[in-house]
Amino acid sequence: MGSTVCDAVAGDPDLELVAAIDPKASGTVHGIDIAPTIEALFDTDAEVAVDFTDAAGARENLRWLAEQGIHAVVGTTGMTPEDLDEIGDWFGDGRANCILAPNFAIGAVLMMKFAAEAARWFETAEIIELHHDQKIDAPSGTAMRTAQLMEEARAADGAGEWAADPTTKVVADGARGGVAGGIHVHAVRMRGMFAHQEVILGTTGQTLILRHDTFGRDCYMPGVLLAVKQVASRPGLTVGLDALLG
């Protein structure tokens, strides 16, 4: 993921890649020496650091970045609510800001947003998520989260329950998938695919389909670059890419 971020930053005319840090790698990337530790940022004019590490590493990095007054963009997953509180404190004094998002795929975030917005206008909705056949968990976290957001949006709008499931005669059961927020979430695992999700909403005489397809891990880059460009103007800690897509 680090090298994908470096490619994206180096390829953006508005940004400059000034440092790259990887404790396990060496050599150069886009003419920049890969440094083993974050302290290498001392020697550069880095204004923004992008962190795709792990929860433990990110906590350390973020404290250090906040102390140095360097903005942070974080795609690392596994943060707890307590972590977020702490990170909010670190970036709370106005010296540096932080944007942290569990999903930097702009299309996925918009799909979730639109699905929640549309939910109240339809009586039925189901989600089909499709992933490569090495994914071991099902349904996907994004699909479960989408269903939950749709349910919450309906509740907030006073739209009531989804229409009842009509199935009274079960011919076979046990397909991959579950029910979340009253929505059937179907999980397809298919060789050749990457990551895909389709939200289907139906009412009388019509359906609305919101579908997000990803074709490689560079799908996160438009979101990362957007955050890098906006972080300086977003005081404190911002959680979730949707805050930037308002």
Place this chain on the structure above:
Amino acid sequence: MGSTVCDAVAGDPDLELVAAIDPKASGTVHGIDIAPTIEALFDTDAEVAVDFTDAAGARENLRWLAEQGIHAVVGTTGMTPEDLDEIGDWFGDGRANCILAPNFAIGAVLMMKFAAEAARWFETAEIIELHHDQKIDAPSGTAMRTAQLMEEARAADGAGEWAADPTTKVVADGARGGVAGGIHVHAVRMRGMFAHQEVILGTTGQTLILRHDTFGRDCYMPGVLLAVKQVASRPGLTVGLDALLG
């Protein structure tokens, strides 16, 4: 269309069908005598009238409804800006309101809204509209309008031009479809289909697809019923279903 509206109103537990008017029909619908002229509304407690006629008929009907203090919901197409001005005047005195929409398919209106909202986050977009093989015009008005809304949204957001068309070697040309708002709009005409539209937006590593499928003319009923229920609380003339989906 009239009988479809009658079915929808009669089938809604919150509404009551009290009159049906059709100069060319007779008999009863849902136990109601079909009357030949709009004056039959005198004898009922009609609070809201639904008009799916033609531009000339609708103008006459709307003036009469405004005079009688009966709210109007209008799906008739072909109204000019001058018509709208006049209708706005008629329904401007607070006695009755009017909701007029060129498209009462909720899913189509949401698709257009979401497409405009998403446009700024993608470098490329194209529209595929698919209709039954008796449709004589191409591309469809909805597709052309969608492309225009997307272009306007990008302009308003300062998102600049769409990415340039890469095609430098044209192997064949003349497929059904055109360019609107910088967007290629492909028109498919297919036996068996009804009316469908897919907006595809792409950026690095991902695409977002917004698709609306209709399966019969009852697709307009959820939007009509929504308007019937809201018209009493929407002063004056409201144009477009999107105003009700805020």
Place this chain on the structure above:
Amino acid sequence: MGSTVCDAVAGDPDLELVAAIDPKASGTVHGIDIAPTIEALFDTDAEVAVDFTDAAGARENLRWLAEQGIHAVVGTTGMTPEDLDEIGDWFGDGRANCILAPNFAIGAVLMMKFAAEAARWFETAEIIELHHDQKIDAPSGTAMRTAQLMEEARAADGAGEWAADPTTKVVADGARGGVAGGIHVHAVRMRGMFAHQEVILGTTGQTLILRHDTFGRDCYMPGVLLAVKQVASRPGLTVGLDALLG
């Protein structure tokens, strides 16, 4: 269904509608008096009869048609293997032929045929069937049958087992759908839809999707008309529309 068949026959330049039979209806259809009993065929030049009744009715009708030397096209479901044996006997003496198919939708039959043919070239496959939200059984018979045909085709080709299901961490379960022939069959129930099925096959770097959409019960008519035109030249009993699509 009867009136849909009458419309289709009357609308085909190569065919002539000469009789219509419905014990529960009266009046005329395309200028033909609707008769209450099958004996009305005595008075016409009927060469082919189309039967969409129920299993009990069809058994009686077919025996009578075979005796009279009138070809039969049968879309009635619920026939047992014993029924088929008996029908085969009735139409076995060369005086009249019978084509009986559980599914007259040409596209569905081709989808099943192609799915079976493609099965051996892919390591993974799943089926998504989508129906209107009044359907009470799930998964659909067509989807279960498709999965079974794919499994049989793989076995016949010596293609071995499908790739193992990767799911080791079940986040939620109980979505509508089951497993048939080693294939996950997902069942979507959606207001607004009619009947749809998608077979997805995947191998390294690619997927193949075979999708059939129906938009009304007239979807069976091309298959019925094909059978009506071919039945005279297909001796004895032919089961399944696929026999006509060779």
Place this chain on the structure above:
Amino acid sequence: MGSTVCDAVAGDPDLELVAAIDPKASGTVHGIDIAPTIEALFDTDAEVAVDFTDAAGARENLRWLAEQGIHAVVGTTGMTPEDLDEIGDWFGDGRANCILAPNFAIGAVLMMKFAAEAARWFETAEIIELHHDQKIDAPSGTAMRTAQLMEEARAADGAGEWAADPTTKVVADGARGGVAGGIHVHAVRMRGMFAHQEVILGTTGQTLILRHDTFGRDCYMPGVLLAVKQVASRPGLTVGLDALLG
């Protein structure tokens, strides 16, 4: 492409990678030294060589391979009919065989085969091909070839002309795409996508969709491996992957 083939061969339990040739590369791949010239095959037990070079290079390589009695699998494009005649001669003496295919994506070949087979049963058909936004030619060769095969299949089956284009009122024109074999071929160019094609066929009340999606150049590998395994048992020159999918 060379390294993708090496990965695929090395990863197949039935095959062994014994040599790798690239005049512009050096180093090792899967423990094999990359050699600069084809003569390096002298020193190995190579039974089959895979050629993804260019037309000029492939001609030289194929003559040499035929002389050495080494089977060849060729994905190189740009061969003329005269080239094929010559290659057929080289591999005509029974010492070595050759399988040459312009498209090794199994799913694409099946899609084309099924589209041709289905064509006679539908009155209307259109093709939508979707590619990444760097592709400079439009429509794609695969789409044009598919349309041609469908037209030929209809002609062979005596199915007559496609239904007439209904468009009599052109609202806008000039979208990317052309007409081939009487079929409208729509070309979408979209950032984020790889290579995709959808064939849509329609008749009364129903549509059949055949769609092939690719997600990376490894999509050619199942076809290449299939050819590598079959080439020894296919005498002479075989053109087209479809011959192997019978």
